Amino acid sequence: MAHAAGPLPQGGAFVRGQGVISSGTHSLTIDQTSSRGVIDWHSFSIGNGNTVAFNNGSGATLNRVTGGDPSSILGKLTATGSLYLINPQGILVGPSGVVSTGGRFVASALDICNDAFMNGGDALTLSGKSDASVINLGRLSSSGGDVFLIARQAVVNAGTVRAPSGTVELAAGETVLLQDSANSRQVFVQAGSHGTVVNEGRIKAAQVSLQAADGNVYALAGSGTRIRATGTATRDGHVWLIADSGLVRQQGKIAATDADGSGGTVDTQAAQLAFGRHAAVHAGQWNLSTPAFTIDDAAARTLQRSLSAGTSVDVTTTGGNGATGDLGIASSLRWQGPASLTLAAYRNVSVTSGTTIANDGAGNLTLGADAMGVDNGGSVSNLGTVDWSKSAGIVSLFYDMNGRYSPGTLLGNASWTAPAYSGLVTQITGYKLVNSLTDLQNISFDLAGNYALGKDIDASATILTSNSSSGVDFIPLGSAATPFTGQFDGMGHVIDQFSQNEIYSPSGTKAIGLFGEIGTAGVVRNVGITNTAFYEGQDDILDNVPIVITFGILAGRNRGLITYAYTSGYRGATHYGNAPIGGLVGTNDGLIERSSSSATVGDAGDAGGLVGANLGWIVQSFATGQVVTQTFGSPGGLVGVNSGTVSQSYATGYVLGLSAAGGLAFANSGLIEQSFASGDVPTRSYQGPFFHPIFGGIVAFGAGGTLASNVYWDKETTTQTASTGDVSQLPASNGLTTAQMGKPSSFDASWDFSPTGVWVMPAGATHPILRWQLAR
Numbered sequence: 001m002a003h004a005a006g007p008l009p010q011g012g013a014f015v016r017g018q019g020v021i022s023s024g025t026h027s028l029t030i031d032q033t034s035s036r037g038v039i040d041w042h043s044f045s046i047g048n049g050n051t052v053a054f055n056n057g058s059g060a061t062l063n064r065v066t067g068g069d070p071s072s073i074l075g076k077l078t079a080t081g082s083l084y085l086i087n088p089q090g091i092l093v094g095p096s097g098v099v100s101t102g103g104r105f106v107a108s109a110l111d112i113c114n115d116a117f118m119n120g121g122d123a124l125t126l127s128g129k130s131d132a133s134v135i136n137l138g139r140l141s142s143s144g145g146d147v148f149l150i151a152r153q154a155v156v157n158a159g160t161v162r163a164p165s166g167t168v169e170l171a172a173g174e175t176v177l178l179q180d181s182a183n184s185r186q187v188f189v190q191a192g193s194h195g196t197v198v199n200e201g202r203i204k205a206a207q208v209s210l211q212a213a214d215g216n217v218y219a220l221a222g223s224g225t226r227i228r229a230t231g232t233a234t235r236d237g238h239v240w241l242i243a244d245s246g247l248v249r250q251q252g253k254i255a256a257t258d259a260d261g262s263g264g265t266v267d268t269q270a271a272q273l274a275f276g277r278h279a280a281v282h283a284g285q286w287n288l289s290t291p292a293f294t295i296d297d298a299a300a301r302t303l304q305r306s307l308s309a310g311t312s313v314d315v316t317t318t319g320g321n322g323a324t325g326d327l328g329i330a331s332s333l334r335w336q337g338p339a340s341l342t343l344a345a346y347r348n349v350s351v352t353s354g355t356t357i358a359n360d361g362a363g364n365l366t367l368g369a370d371a372m373g374v375d376n377g378g379s380v381s382n383l384g385t386v387d388w389s390k391s392a393g394i395v396s397l398f399y400d401m402n403g404r405y406s407p408g409t410l411l412g413n414a415s416w417t418a419p420a421y422s423g424l425v426t427q428i429t430g431y432k433l434v435n436s437l438t439d440l441q442n443i444s445f446d447l448a449g450n451y452a453l454g455k456d457i458d459a460s461a462t463i464l465t466s467n468s469s470s471g472v473d474f475i476p477l478g479s480a481a482t483p484f485t486g487q488f489d490g491m492g493h494v495i496d497q498f499s500q501n502e503i504y505s506p507s508g509t510k511a512i513g514l515f516g517e518i519g520t521a522g523v524v525r526n527v528g529i530t531n532t533a534f535y536e537g538q539d540d541i542l543d544n545v546p547i548v549i550t551f552g553i554l555a556g557r558n559r560g561l562i563t564y565a566y567t568s569g570y571r572g573a574t575h576y577g578n579a580p581i582g583g584l585v586g587t588n589d590g591l592i593e594r595s596s597s598s599a600t601v602g603d604a605g606d607a608g609g610l611v612g613a614n615l616g617w618i619v620q621s622f623a624t625g626q627v628v629t630q631t632f633g634s635p636g637g638l639v640g641v642n643s644g645t646v647s648q649s650y651a652t653g654y655v656l657g658l659s660a661a662g663g664l665a666f667a668n669s670g671l672i673e674q675s676f677a678s679g680d681v682p683t684r685s686y687q688g689p690f691f692h693p694i695f696g697g698i699v700a701f702g703a704g705g706t707l708a709s710n711v712y713w714d715k716e717t718t719t720q721t722a723s724t725g726d727v728s729q730l731p732a733s734n735g736l737t738t739a740q741m742g743k744p745s746s747f748d749a750s751w752d753f754s755p756t757g758v759w760v761m762p763a764g765a766t767h768p769i770l771r772w773q774l775a776r
Helices: 114-119 297-308 437-445 771-775
Strands: 013-016 019-023 027-032 036-041 051-055 060-065 071-073 076-079 082-086 091-093 098-101 105-108 123-127 133-136 139-142 147-151 154-157 160-172 175-179 187-191 196-199 202-211 216-219 225-229 238-250 253-256 265-275 280-282 285-290 293-295 312-317 327-329 333-337 341-345 349-351 356-361 365-368 380-382 385-387 395-400 409-411 428-434 450-453 487-489 494-496 499-504 509-512 515-518 523-538 548-552 555-558 561-574 585-588 591-593 606-608 611-614 617-619 634-636 639-642 645-647 660-662 665-668 671-673 694-696 699-701 712-714
Touching (some): 013 114, 019 036, 098 105, 133 147, 139 147, 147 154, 147 175, 160 187, 196 202, 202 216, 253 265, 265 297, 280 297, 293 297, 293 312, 297 333, 327 341, 341 349, 349 365, 380 395, 509 585, 515 523, 548 611, 634 699
Parallel strands (some): 071 091, 091 133, 098 139, 139 160, 147 160, 154 196, 202 225, 225 253, 253 280, 265 285, 293 327, 312 341, 327 349, 333 356, 341 365, 356 385, 365 395, 385 409, 450 487, 487 523, 494 523, 509 548, 523 561, 555 585, 561 591, 585 611, 591 617, 606 634, 617 645, 634 660, 639 665, 645 671, 660 694, 665 699
Antiparallel strands (some): 013 036, 123 175, 548 555, 606 611, 606 639, 634 665
């Protein structure tokens, strides 16, 4: 680029806003009196040793060069506020050049509309056909804002750029959107130009973005950290390298940390990825997205360096641009420490023969085929070795239900134990992906298999009626004769609008729910069933044949393990017997932990907000939904009838019974400990020949069970002054006021409110919650 003539800007005049331009021998001062202003210049260059100063307060000044010379900044350019320099002929900040602003600094070969700038909106569009470049060889800094370098063809930084509280963004494109954002990147290329963004210098800011859309991005600096995002109180430390249909080539180290020193995030998105021998990312998370990819030696070295530095890596192939979407591992990957590696393919994942993936530490590995959940037959083919024999982490391999699974050599750690509350059964597990309602029903063909939701499932087509001519009749997964004995991991996804509506007739034991019966070896975890509408009706005795039916949204009966599951919606039944019905599970003989329900439980027998009849264990779980029985049901806020153990759990929902109800359980012949109830339990006056009102803040009937001394109820919100409706009573002092319920000191020493304890009292809360809820 040729240097522009003249040591100072020439021919400047305000065309919008007001101000005064004063010149000295080696300086130029612009005193702007309006908050925003636009100045047209014939030329805008600063010679070495010269200074141009904008006194624009906290406002902004747009400087447009109308002449035919590029801008060459070899001296010093300052502004108290924001400064925009627009020159279609190009901009060069030379090695001696210094730019320092209090607000935003924008150097662009693309133009901006004066009206849009003066209006001061949240978004500005820059566009133009100029092929000129924006190049920095000097020092650019913004003490309170951002630095943006924008051009159509080439943006180059070979100097230093700093914006400690803002973003530094380099973008190449024909049309670029510039937005105001306090917590994310602000430059978005809307129309590409096959341009190039190159960083050979140093960039340090709260967040950094290099974007070329359909062009190429080169992070070419050698050894050492040349791009560093440090985050602020309102911005996470984040780096973006984006060339959607071009190449991102990284040779140096990129670092991203949040303001507290914890790891930040780096996102790399490109049609092609290339790595030099010094390439690495030091962050909390590195996400790479590309249409298809093979991890060769160079990529493997980069990933290993990053993983061993504590950076978890997620590589995803998208299948875009007509690519296969396959992801291959052709070079061995070995790392130490806790960082995790996820390799997710649009279609197939393959590990070539002789290749080893190994971790020595606590890192996790995920190999995922059909990562977009489109049922494309994506397969996992491991012809190499996955060695976790020295790792405490877990290995998960996901493949399409209609795909192939070749596990290859899988080496586990003989001393591995499952993390608490994880619900994991094995350290290394292959899962069939469930991506549709059809896939969900097909679990019935292999009730001992391992399954995982690949995405949220829309189950609104489920309409169960005995004479329905439309809709999908969903058959519960598993029964008493053939229960579900495999693993089902929702992966944090939900099954939405799952409904049942059927009239049942006597045929022995029926367990009704998404899962009919979960067997003793069965596990269901990490899943939500939302917006449900379950209605059942049946006679309880026909021709003197009793019917045993149990209803739950997630499961009719659980004999295994349920962890981190939740439900919402409605679960109702109409009958005259004591069929258990629960918002989560009808009858529990197994273990339910860290699970919840906000579902309304309708007219039923043994009715509980979470479980109808508990014969097993309920731990660190809760219910918030209403439990309403208008006939002679047995309603409890958490459990209908408890003959097992309820520990570290609570209920807050409204509980209505015809003649009896309990805030936590209707009847207790088991153990309830370290739990509480706070939902309204209105006393009703119904009486009959065999009934008289029995209501309790915790339970209606003690039934010979144990209420531990660390069980409490809110005597104001439950409207109950006694813990139990019959003779078994806790001291009246266990009935707390709402104000007392909001204070940890009101609970005995077994209630752990420490930073790692089971319980937490959020600011302004009227009762404790379980600490695990904060992370969900």
